[in-house]
Amino acid sequence: MNALEVSDLSFAYGAREALRQIHFSVPAGHFAALLGPNGAGKSTLIALLTRLYDVQRGEIRVGGHSLRTSPRQALRQLGVVFQQSTLDLDLSVEQNLRYHLALHGISRRQGSARIDAELARQQLTERRHERVRNLNGGHRRRVEIARALLHEPRLLLLDEPSVGLDPASRQALGQHIRQLCNEHGISVLWTTHLLDEVQPSDDLLIVHQGRLVASGRAEDVSEEHGGSLGSAFHRLTASGVAA
Amino acid sequence: MNAYWQCFSGIVMREWLRFVLQRTRLLSALVRPLLWLLVFAAGFRAALGIAIIAPYDTYIPYEVYIVPGLACMILLFNGMQGSLSMVYDREMGSMRVLLTSPLPRAFLLASKLLATSLISLLQVYAFLAIAWLYGVQPPAMGLLLALPALLLVALMLSALGLLLSNAIRQLENFAGVMNFVIFPMFFLSSALYPLWKMLEASPWLYWLCAVNPFTHGVELVRFALYGQFNLLAMTVCVGLTLLFALLAVWTFNPQHAALRKAN
Numbered sequence: 001m002n003a004l005e006v007s008d009l010s011f012a013y014g015a016r017e018a019l020r021q022i023h024f025s026v027p028a029g030h031f032a033a034l035l036g037p038n039g040a041g042k043s044t045l046i047a048l049l050t051r052l053y054d055v056q057r058g059e060i061r062v063g064g065h066s067l068r069t070s071p072r073q074a075l076r077q078l079g080v081v082f083q084q085s086t087l088d089l090d091l092s093v094e095q096n097l098r099y100h101l102a103l104h105g106i107s108r109r110q111g112s113a114r115i116d117a118e119l120a121r122q123q124l125t126e127r128r129h130e131r132v133r134n135l136n137g138g139h140r141r142r143v144e145i146a147r148a149l150l151h152e153p154r155l156l157l158l159d160e161p162s163v164g165l166d167p168a169s170r171q172a173l174g175q176h177i178r179q180l181c182n183e184h185g186i187s188v189l190w191t192t193h194l195l196d197e198v199q200p201s202d203d204l205l206i207v208h209q210g211r212l213v214a215s216g217r218a219e220d221v222s223e224e225h226g227g228s229l230g231s232a233f234h235r236l237t238a239s240g241v242a243a
Numbered sequence: 244m245n246a247y248w249q250c251f252s253g254i255v256m257r258e259w260l261r262f263v264l265q266r267t268r269l270l271s272a273l274v275r276p277l278l279w280l281l282v283f284a285a286g287f288r289a290a291l292g293i294a295i296i297a298p299y300d301t302y303i304p305y306e307v308y309i310v311p312g313l314a315c316m317i318l319l320f321n322g323m324q325g326s327l328s329m330v331y332d333r334e335m336g337s338m339r340v341l342l343t344s345p346l347p348r349a350f351l352l353a354s355k356l357l358a359t360s361l362i363s364l365l366q367v368y369a370f371l372a373i374a375w376l377y378g379v380q381p382p383a384m385g386l387l388l389a390l391p392a393l394l395l396v397a398l399m400l401s402a403l404g405l406l407l408s409n410a411i412r413q414l415e416n417f418a419g420v421m422n423f424v425i426f427p428m429f430f431l432s433s434a435l436y437p438l439w440k441m442l443e444a445s446p447w448l449y450w451l452c453a454v455n456p457f458t459h460g461v462e463l464v465r466f467a468l469y470g471q472f473n474l475l476a477m478t479v480c481v482g483l484t485l486l487f488a489l490l491a492v493w494t495f496n497p498q499h500a501a502l503r504k505a506n
Contacts, residue, residue: 047497050339050342050343051342051343052339052342052497052498053497053498054496054498071345072345072346072347073345075343075344075345076345078343080339080343082339082340084336086336086337086339086340088257088260088261088337090260090261090264090265091257091260091261091264095257095260098253098256099253099254099256099257100340101249101253102249102250102252102253102254102256103250103253103254103340103341103343103344103346103351104246104250104344104345105245105246105247105249105250105345105346106246106249107245107249
């Protein structure tokens with residue numbers, strides 16, 4: 001079963017169309033990069049996927065559950081890392097994680113084991129009692145990833161997670177997330193506007209002016225549209241899309 | 244049911260931890276009412292005599308009169324500030340995390356309002372303790388009876404704050420809320436002067452005060468503090484709390500704000 005299915009999704013801010021007939025899926029265990037220039041509609045798509053906005057037309061299914069008709073089941077399958085940090089800086093790492101568990105209705109006892117496991121997986125065990133304010137950007141991101149995985153979702157959604165990180169941390173983060181995909185079968189949707197965050201074996205989705213202009217394995221998309229990812233991206237997003 | 248309880252207690256725990264860790268918050272919440280009590284009321288005492296009015300059974304100094312209103316002032320500021328930040332955080336920050344919870348959105352918002360109200364009560368009782376030391380000493384039973392009254396008023400004001408922040412685009416910053424909501428509600432109420440005094444000054448001002456929900460909140464707390472029950476104030480507060488909360492939850496839709504901005 002696909003971890004995420006988006007079909008015929010359209011969204012408009014009044015008269016201005018932000019997304020038009022978007023259609024794609026992310027299979028279990030796949031890493032999908034959603035690439036698009038600023039203003040392409042990525043933020044609107046994230047707002048719809050996280051139920052911040054209501055679906056106007058089309059359908060979103062997370063783990064087989066419709067976000068519109070069974071939002072509770074769908075949200076249970078979804079872990080989110082937002083672009084801007086949403087951690088409480090004055091609280092410790094563990095306190096932040098406990099809050100998230102509570103929001104998902106998971107008891108303290110059950111939650112403790114999950115916190116142990118996630119902190120170990122993110123190599124943060126020794127930071128457990130540290131205030132988030134004292135952590136560097138890379139570690140804060142890892143805390144957010146640990147938090148997003150605590151309730152054992154099928155799909156991990158990361159909205160421009162590398163913003164504000166230095167190059168070494170960016171690379172480490174990408175490797176880490178791909179490892180999660182390979183070893184644990186978690187599906188990932190990673191949005192970015194940076195070409196170097198996409199690897200040839202990734203699933204690639206390119207959005208431009210609210211439309212999905214290309215999808216497929218990154219190396220196939222590159223080959224089909226110009227040889228390299230850079231030239232393909234430039235060709236697909238350089239001009240306006242015909243209506 | 245257990246999931247709901249876990250979620251609610253988690254939200255309360257987060258507010259509690261934030262409150263404990265940000266000690267300056269308690270201090271700044273106390274400075275305002277204490278200035279009114281220790282400076283304004285002391286100066287005003289000479290100018291204003293208070294006749295015997297319910298729930299008091301004797302002549303009282305002005306400081307005694309003003310304390311319930313100042314307790315409610317803490318709730319008013321906290322309620323408005325808390326709700327404004329909920330709206331501000333809606334599209335980024337902590338509210339987005341809250342809204343990814345699989346539990347119903349109405350439950351999450353109600354829990355958040357209740358949690359911030361409970362934290363406000365701590366600030367009110369810290370203020371009442373200082374007022375006690377200063378010499379304003381309601382009966383011990385009154386301090387206990389005031390607890391549910393204060394909680395109800397806190398909920399009413401938080402829900403009103405959320406509703407206003409949802410509905411009125413101009414209330415985007417706290418200065419706007421101060422000028423157009425907090426000050427009018429506070430001054431046009433029975434917090435600083437009894438309504439009969441207002442009637443002497445101006446009938447239409449009196450009526451504005453009489454229909455102000457904050458007046459009823461203050462009176463509910465004032466009566467409870469002296470072991471009495473004010474049915475009118477109670478009815479108004481319960482009714483308005485339900486109304487404001489329902490409307491606030493109903494209008495709390497981030498999409499509305501995004502569409503409004505775009506148009």
